[in-house]
Structures are given as C-alpha cells and as structure tokens.
Amino acid sequence: MRKVFLGVLVVLGAGSGASAQVLDLETCLRMADTANLSIVNSRLDVAVNKSQVSSYLTARYPKITATGDYKYNAIIPGQLLPAEIFGGAPGTYQAVKFGVPYVFSNTVQLQQILFNPQVNYGISALKIQQELVEIQQRITERDSKTQVASTFFNLQAVNKQIDFVDSNLVNIERLIGNMEAMEKQKMVVQTEVDKLRINRLNSVNAKQTLLANKDQLEMLLKILIGIPEDQKITLASDDLVEKSILVDGNTINYPELELVGAQIRMNEAEKKGNNMAYLPSLSFYAGYNYTYNMKPEDKVRQGIPSAFLGIRLDWTLFDGMEKYYKQKVTKVTHMKLENQEELLNQQLHMQTENAKRQIEIQVNSLGIAQEQLKLSQSVYKQTELRYNEGTVDSNDLVKASTDLQQAQTNVVLAYVQLRQAELEYLKNIGNVK
Template sequence: MFKQQFKTSNNMKKQLLGFVLVLSGFSATAQELDLETCLKMADTANLTIRNARLDIASNEKQIDSYMSARLPKVTFAGDYKYNAIIPGQVVPAAFFGGIPGTYSTVQFGVPINLSNTIQLTQILYNPQVNYGLRALEINSTIIETQHQLAVQEIRQQVAGTYFNLQALSKQQSFVVGNIASMDKLITNMEAMEREGLIVGTEVDKLRINRLSLVNTRETLGASTEQLENLLKILIGLDPNQPITLASDALVEKTILVDESAIAYPELDLLEAQKQLNIEERKGTNMAYLPSLAFYAAYNYNYNIMPKDDYRTGIESAFLGLQLNWTLFDGLEKHNKQKVNAFTAQKIANQQELTQQQLEMVTANAKKQIEIQTGSLAIAKEQLVLAERVYKQTEAQFNEGTVSSNDLITADNSLQQAQTNVVAAYVQLRQAELAYLKSIGNIK
C-alpha cells in the first residue's frame, strides 16, 4: 500500500512539473498580433482610454449626487453646555413690582444644559437645481465626445506604430537578403584573390559595404525594439511580454474599407459647449427667482441644577417654510450674462474655424493619398529596375567586365530602391490614417 501511495505521489509530481513547464513555455512564447487585435486591446487596456471611461463614470455619479439635492435632508445636532457663570439679563424693576424707571439684573437658566435637535429640510423649489442637472447632462455629452476623440487618437497611434513595425520588418528582410548576397560575392572574391586574379582591395570594398549593411540591420533592430515597447504601452501589454506581428503584409493593403461613415466629434464637442453656454445663460436668469424650502424640527432640552438636585426636560417642535430671495447682488448676474455672451461668440467663431480646418485636413489627406499612391507606383518601378540592374551588374562582375565599384554602386541603388518602396507604403498608410481620423472613422 505504501508503494502504491508513493507511486501515486510520484506521478502527481511529474504531472505538476509538466504543467509548470507548459506554463513557463507559454509565457515565454511571443504573442502574435494583427492590427485588429491591437486596436481591440487598446480599446480596453490603453490607460488614456481607460481614464476617458472613468471620466464618464465619474460624471454619472456626479449626476446621481446632484439628484440627491431633491431628496429631504435629515440632520441631528447635540449640544452639551456647562455655564460656569449663568448669564444674566437686564429687565425693568417694575416687572417684579419694583420702582418704575429702575432696572434689575436677573439670571435665567441652570448651570448644565443638554440640547438635542433633529431637523428635516426639503427643497420645494430651487431653479438652480434644475439648471445644474441639465448642465451635468450636457457635460455627459461633452465627456462622451472627448472619449471618442481619445479613442480615435489612440487608434491612430496604434495603427501608425503597427505599420512602422511592419515596414521595419520588411526592410530588415531586404537587408538580410542583401547581406546573404554580399556574403556569396565576398566568398567568390576571396577565392579569386587566393588565385591571384584580383587584388585584396577589391574584396575589402565589398567587406566595407557588408559592414554598412550589418550596421543598418542593427539600427533597424534597435528601432524595432523601441517601437515594440511603444506598441506595448499603447495596447496595455506587459513590457517584458515578447510579441510578433502577423505576417499578413498588412502594410501593403489599403485600410480605406468604409468611407461612408463620416463623423466630426470635434464639431459635436463644440455644439455641446454651445448648448452648455445656453444653459448657463438660463441658469443665470433663473438665479433672479427665489428658492423655497420646508423644514421641521424637534428639540429636547435637559436642564440640571446640581446644587438643588433639580432636573427637568423641555420639549419643543416646529414646522416652517423658508424663502430665500436675492433682491440685489451688486450686478453680479448682469456681468455674468455679459461674459456668457462673449463666450457664445467665441464658440460660434471656433465652430466656423474648426469646420474649415476639418474640411481642409480631409481634403489635404485625400490629396496626400493620391500623391503617395503615385509615389508608391514609382518606387515599385524603381525597385524592379534596380533589381534588374544589380543582377546584370553582378553577372558582369563575375565575368570580370565591370569593377567592384560598379557592383557597389548597383547594390547601393538597390538598397535605396528597397528603402523607398517601404517608405512609400508607410507614408501611404499614414495618409490613409490621417484621412480616416479627420472623418472620425478609424475602426
């Protein structure tokens, strides 16, 4: 039986060890991300967007808090008082049958007094409460619009960073291929040098070019690491979590899928600010009206005279209405209305300016898409020609009809053409992103 238990325990340990190894292997595996996944992760984990959602939740609670002003308030007050010297009061002596025209000092009360009061207050009419509630509702629209703007801004950053990473990956593949081709050439040249067919400086020229390619590869690697760290921050990933991008050549695909949904949250924000300005003007006008409240209170006083061992309680209760009305405020509300009018003019001017700017940005972005599309076509054609020239020059170099300088020139032209193609793809995608952001449609 002991052997069976030991065997069972051993198997459990092996299973647990295997489970731990699986988990550790899973955590070390790089997470593959496509653009859609990155955007979804940013929507839920990006700290800027999360703060924007917290602003929405906070405003909702502010509305709930403001609504509580309409509910009755119940307060309790307790007071303990010891009169070391009982206060006195001057009264006419005739009040006690004394000589008219003379006065006496009389002490009222006892040394110890305990007072307890509970009071209920209910607002019956307060025009400022309704104004404040409406202002908070409009502020909800403002905060929602700011959330939309934050989402569009972060999505543009995520997509832009993603495309730059894909471009770097493409550029790195070009450089790695160029290094491999250069290594073959150097190997052939070294063999020719050993046979005395060429001088060593010809090989050194290629080695210098190879070192330049290696340096480019390292620079691209460092840039990739920096952009990956930025992407992790944008989408809320752990900085130590390795990632890889989906190899779908997305940078070569247009993102202009749906251009029909056009929204200008910037204009929506200004419109909400305009409505808030109107409500502020109404609220200032409503401040000329009085407010009315109902209140009721119950009080119990307990009085103690220790010297005479005297104790007694006195009850009191009352109901009332309280009217508050500011008849003159030193022209405060009048001046507020003037400020409100200036603010309304500023908002109207800002609406017109923003409309013009958005139309200009949209038009410029569409024009930039056309320009970058043309630039991409030219860059592709240049790459085809550069590859053809390089292959021909390489063949001629192997035949000994051209110098290494010609080969290096052709190689540099090929590298430049490769860089131009990658840059053209990125610039085109960035132009498309700018256009989609201008119409509030980055999805």
C-alpha cells in the same frame, strides 16, 4: 550607403518569454481597447462624472440632521426687566436671572428644498458635462488607436527593411566568397574585394540600426496594448502593410465639432442659470427639540419639548451687478465658441480633403517606387552577371547594389506613407476602429 537605410527611419519614428505572441492589427486594436491606459482613464473620467451627477441630484432630497448639546451655566445668564413688573417704581429696572445650571438639549431637524433655480441649472449643466466627457473619451480612443495602428505599420516596415538587408547580405557574402577565391588565383586585386567588404559592413551597420529601431517600436507597441515588457511579440503577416485599411471611408464623424457643440450648449445653460439666479429660493423646514433642565440643589429636573415648522424664502434683491457682468462674460464666450465652431468646421473639411489628395499622391508614389525597384533588380542582376564575366569593375557592382537598396527602401517608405495617409484620413473623419 548608410544613409540609404537610415532614410526610412525618418518616417518610422519610435515603438522576452519562451514563445512570441503573434499579433495582427485587429488584435492590437482590440487589446488597446481594454488595456491602453489612456483609454482606460478616459472611461474612468466618464464614470467619475456620472457619480458626480448622482451626487448632485441628492440636493433635491430632504436633509435630516440631529444635534445634541450639553451646557453648564457657571453663571446663570440674566436680563434687565422693568421694575414695575414686580411692583417697583416706574422707570426703574431690575436684573432677573433665567435658567438653571445644567441644560441638556436634543434637536432633530428636517429641511426640504421646494424651489431652487441654481439646483435646476446645476443638474442641466452636469448632464451637458456628461456629454463633453463622453465625447472626449471617443477622441481619446480614436487618438490612441491611431497611435497603435501607426506603430504597427512602422514596425512592419522595419521588418520588411530588415528582410531586404538580410537578402542583400546573402548576395554580398556570396560575391565576397567568389572574389576571395579569384583573389587567391591572382585574377583580381585585393582592392576589388575590399570594396565589397565595405559594402557588407555598411549593410551590417544599417541592420543594427534597424534592429535598434525595431526594439523601440516593439516596446512602444507593448505599452500601447498592455503587453508585459519581457514578453516577445511578432507580427502575424508582413504583407498587411501592403493592404489598404480604407474599409469604410464614407462615414464622416467629427467628434471635435460635437465637442464644441456641447460647449455651446453648456454656455447657453450657463446663461439660463444666470437668469434663474434672479429668482428666490424656497425651502421647507421642521424640527423637534427636547430640553432637559437641572438644578440639583433645588431638586429641579424638568424637560421641555418644542416643535416647529416653517417655510423659508431667500431672495437676493441686489448683488452689486455681479449677475449682470456674468451675463456679459457669458455672451462674449458664446460668440467666441460660435466662431470657433465655424473655424473648426472649415479646418476639418480642409484636412479631410487634403488627406484624400495625400492618399492619391501616395498611391502614385508607390507605383513609381515599385517600377524603380523592378528596374533596379534588373540592373543589379545584369551588372552582377557582367561583373562575373569581367566586363565591369566592382565600382559598377557596388553602385548597382546601392541603387537596389535605395529602391527597396523607397518601396517600404511608399507603403508606409500610403498607410499613414489612409490612417490620417480615417482619423480626420472619426472612423478609426
């Protein structure tokens, strides 16, 4: 008996204020859009990448630096010069000291990149990286909302199952009351009553298990949509699980394919960047320097200004074949990405078709489960009537009750599995909203 009620838990998986907040699926998805931490973090990733792009763009702007320097020459530096400069003998040298003890120097320098192929490649790569992050954000939102919807449907199913158990308990309590009255009149033996009491205990135990699972699902749903742990919630309608969620099943969007496509474009940009690395970089620079020299004992104090400007060319003529091997790696990676794109395309189409077929299967299963429930309800009513008339024993009544509860469980399972199949289809086509 206990296994009948536990069967639904395999599919359902895992999910206190004065008044409970009433939630429907649309509200849950809307709350998750702003409060789900996975979704929030994915949007922060997009913002971080945008800031990185802006930061990298500053490489094209001029850079201005200022430096100040104080130097005390404890020993004045010197240099050997030909002695004949000072009238000495040819072929001899004389040490000459240059400078003064105290030197103050200030420099302001400007540098502007005129052409740098790596900067241009970096900007292009960061723009593609922005696409990658935005696509990943959409995937995260889709997966998070799918989890919210799945938890919502599972919670509804548990609520329905609890309602069924409560209804069955009412019937069992009524029967036990009648049987106890008949037992006092010596019309039935105690064993007949005990069989119904065992049936009631099984139902009570099943309800406790369902209530524990309900608490887990509610806790999970609160985490997913950003509701405080101590706040009570209730679902707006227990009938929503019986309604199809295939509002728009024709718009197909595969973000995983878009992600691989962006990775291929990134690979192509990397290839161009490797080729551009063969080119030189060109920059302009200019500066102004003012040096103040002091020798107090000789009363020497003199400032010397200087200014300069120039163009700098940097060109790596040989790098030990580094760029050559980078290109080989890039080429192989490109081939792998193209194969991955083709394989992913095939897999996604297969998953979509399988999800469509699964919906059809679950629709048929639901029809069968509903028919079984009608028959089980009819059999139970007839068995209960015949039991009261004394034409069948308690074994037949308990079996009819067990079959009814199994049929109730099967209907709930069928509804949940159909909604999950629809949800999986919408997830596959990127249309969970």
